[in-house]
Amino acid sequence: MKVIIIGGGIIGAALAQNLKLTNADVTVIDIGGGATIASFGWLNASFFLNHDHFKLRLAGLDAWRRLGVPLTWSGALCWEKKGKALEEQFQSFVKLGYHTEFIDEKSFLELEPHVCSPGQAIRFGSEGVAEPRETTQALLRGVKRLRGIEVLGITTKAGHVTGVDTVQGQILADRVIVASGTGSPSLLKSVDVKLPMQHNSGGIMRTARLPVRLSHVLVTPEGEVRQDKDGFIWTPTKVQHHKITTDKNEKKLELLADKAIIRLRKLLPTTKLIWEELISSSRPIPKDGLPVFGPAGPEGLFVAVTHSGMTLAAVIAELLCSQICDRKLSDDQANIAVSYDINRFKNKSF
């Protein structure tokens, strides 16, 4: 079976890795750029839109552990809320059965001695980080790739996909997967499939290399912060980056980076901080905020587009791989598949 995946971001890469194990002949076509290289890389189930979304994210963390690529399971320390609101948040996670601890000042300072203590925090012990570039590269190892090539549309015959049209001509395939982030709606339009999306720009800032050591993903009122193994500190350019907010300075990248440094200084007052890199991107987010994956339109065409794609890539890839290979889904998997089917947008006007 010849499979083309349009998109070599984290979703396309995780899918390619799963399909490789089925003996499918997989080619990833990618024009470059995308959201993955601008991602913060936090793997979590503590941000969710509804209970099913929480369960999908939990399954996402488990699926990453099965995929066998190097990840960092550092845990996350969260203090976006304070006092009673933080305690209530803690209780709500305990009720969900999520791996959560309440952290007092003494424990906080033991865990993160360089960070200005918030007094109290909650710790999500099962969360971690997938370094976006490294992880994508690791997943794509051994997969055929056509890079720098734009797919113009999907080709079909008698209601079945036959391949893709590219600037260099048609490439034939039995199955085509649109994992093209914000480029997905226009590709799907070529076969009359509607995928309404939100418009949400974002970006990530990286400091110069620093000796200070942060052990956790920090989820703070000043935004999310983490340090990678090479000593670089990363933070999104927007506070609460998962929310849809617009900043009138969105296109002034240097100003955004300067503002991010000012926020970081509140957390690390004794550390000399300068920024070195800012990567700007749009977030691929379906209109209702929830993931979209599964079959779409003509026979043999599939789609996978989501926000929180770092967290969800492994589980979406597992499920989609079963659908592509016509494997029988378990009842649980079938229920998930229905919830995130693209057909939910069919009769909706946005």
Ligand SMILES: Cc1cc2nc3c(=O)[nH]c(=O)nc-3n(C[C@H](O)[C@H](O)[C@H](O)COP(=O)(O)OP(=O)(O)OC[C@H]3O[C@@H](n4cnc5c(N)ncnc54)[C@H](O)[C@@H]3O)c2cc1C
């Ligand atoms: C600032 C920021 C912070 C984030 N932080 C987190 C986080 O901490 N945790 C988390 O879980 N998620 C996070 N996300 C979201 C996550 O990064 C994305 O959901 C995920 O990267 C999407 O991956 P993707 O493979 O679907 O899309 P992309 O990475 O965008 O990949 C799609 C690829 O398709 C290619 N493509 C598009 N159209 C075509 C075409 N016509 N022809 C050929 N190629 C094409 C593009 O070039 C691109 O490389 C963040 C996103 C941003 C922007």
